[in-house]
Amino acid sequence: MRHFRYLTPSQLTRLFFRAPQELTADSDPGLLAVALGGTLYTPANRADLVKDVLRQRDLGCASMVLCLEDSIPDADVPAAEGNVIAALARLAEHDGDLPMLFVRVRTADQLLALSRRAGASLAVLTGFVIPKFDNETGTGATFLEALHTAQAEQGLDGRRVAGHAPGRHLRIMPILESPAVIHLETRAAALTHIHELLSANREDILSVRIGATDMSSAFGLRRSRDLTIYDVNVVATVIGDIVNVLGRPDSGFVISGPVWEHYANTERVLRPQLRLTPFMGASERELRTRIMTANLDTLIREIELDLANGLLGKTVIHPTHVALVHAMSVVSHEEFLDATVIAGNVGGGAAASPYRNKMNEMKPHQAWAQRILLRAQAFGVAADDVTFVDLLEASMA
Numbered sequence: 001m002r003h004f005r006y007l008t009p010s011q012l013t014r015l016f017f018r019a020p021q022e023l024t025a026d027s028d029p030g031l032l033a034v035a036l037g038g039t040l041y042t043p044a045n046r047a048d049l050v051k052d053v054l055r056q057r058d059l060g061c062a063s064m065v066l067c068l069e070d071s072i073p074d075a076d077v078p079a080a081e082g083n084v085i086a087a088l089a090r091l092a093e094h095d096g097d098l099p100m101l102f103v104r105v106r107t108a109d110q111l112l113a114l115s116r117r118a119g120a121s122l123a124v125l126t127g128f129v130i131p132k133f134d135n136e137t138g139t140g141a142t143f144l145e146a147l148h149t150a151q152a153e154q155g156l157d158g159r160r161v162a163g164h165a166p167g168r169h170l171r172i173m174p175i176l177e178s179p180a181v182i183h184l185e186t187r188a189a190a191l192t193h194i195h196e197l198l199s200a201n202r203e204d205i206l207s208v209r210i211g212a213t214d215m216s217s218a219f220g221l222r223r224s225r226d227l228t229i230y231d232v233n234v235v236a237t238v239i240g241d242i243v244n245v246l247g248r249p250d251s252g253f254v255i256s257g258p259v260w261e262h263y264a265n266t267e268r269v270l271r272p273q274l275r276l277t278p279f280m281g282a283s284e285r286e287l288r289t290r291i292m293t294a295n296l297d298t299l300i301r302e303i304e305l306d307l308a309n310g311l312l313g314k315t316v317i318h319p320t321h322v323a324l325v326h327a328m329s330v331v332s333h334e335e336f337l338d339a340t341v342i343a344g345n346v347g348g349g350a351a352a353s354p355y356r357n358k359m360n361e362m363k364p365h366q367a368w369a370q371r372i373l374l375r376a377q378a379f380g381v382a383a384d385d386v387t388f389v390d391l392l393e394a395s396m397a
Helices: 009-015 029-034 049-058 074-092 108-124 139-153 184-200 212-217 233-246 282-293 297-308 320-329 333-343 366-379 388-395
Strands: 016-018 038-043 063-067 100-104 127-130 171-176 257-260 314-316 350-352 359-361
Touching (some): 038 320, 049 074, 297 320, 314 320, 320 388, 333 366
Parallel strands (some): 038 314, 127 171
């Protein structure tokens, strides 16, 4: 797997100072967590999941979730489970690369039952997405116990089991969306306990996800397509606290940006938020018009705020959003030069940046520099005259 795999060699040379790295199931889990990008959710009851997975892979999607939870009616769950099992069996026979695949389950019992039904084809999965994860009700520990049992039974925990070829280590992506996390009076303790549980099982955790829809629902709110999640203050404060406890450089986890749930054009209330300046070429002005017509300018703004607030990657529910997340995840040439200088100087001090437009402080900016260099491995470094607009234009052509 490699981000921007659909670009031609000449496009890669023109657009990138350093191209994205090739990634495999055996790549460092910390790098895979950074490389998730736009994680596309698809309901598990769709007619042809295999066709969906392969098509989205060819369009550049690097991570997908087959959802058995809120995206499907309760009555459809048994059929959707069978649909997932059949899809995994067919994908296990596929010779080419696949995106990182996850199944979003409802309960720990469902996780274990699906694992047993899938058998050897479970090795196709990178892991599971766990809803409403917390340590107050015991939900988190119960899911982890089920994961450990599934890993051991299917030989996905590093041990060899008769009848099974060694496969990748299954991991989970917990979603933080439970009332204990949302409500102010219980939040600090809940997040502390979640951090303790995740830290004790670190090798089983790929990244942490934020359930902004459930957070908004807890207050009877739903943001419009003109507003980012950071404009909804009561939810933004929860996100800030999650990053504070779970996103610290020394002991934290990769935290993904919350879902953007809009995808169709509707009447606007607020004016578009996309500046004209980056879209100077004739074709790029046309791209700007396409983005604003589809009301994607607010999504671009939200991704920018995700990055500014320490979140990386994003849950998306429409394929057109994946290219936006990936284009904005590419490290700029300026960021890369700053990070390289800072990471190579642990002795402290300060100096003007290579672009001569800011001050780089070597000790305070170390953690930032290390994160930038890891992101550069996954998404590459843009050429010095390339902006996200150029990357987006090449991706949406």
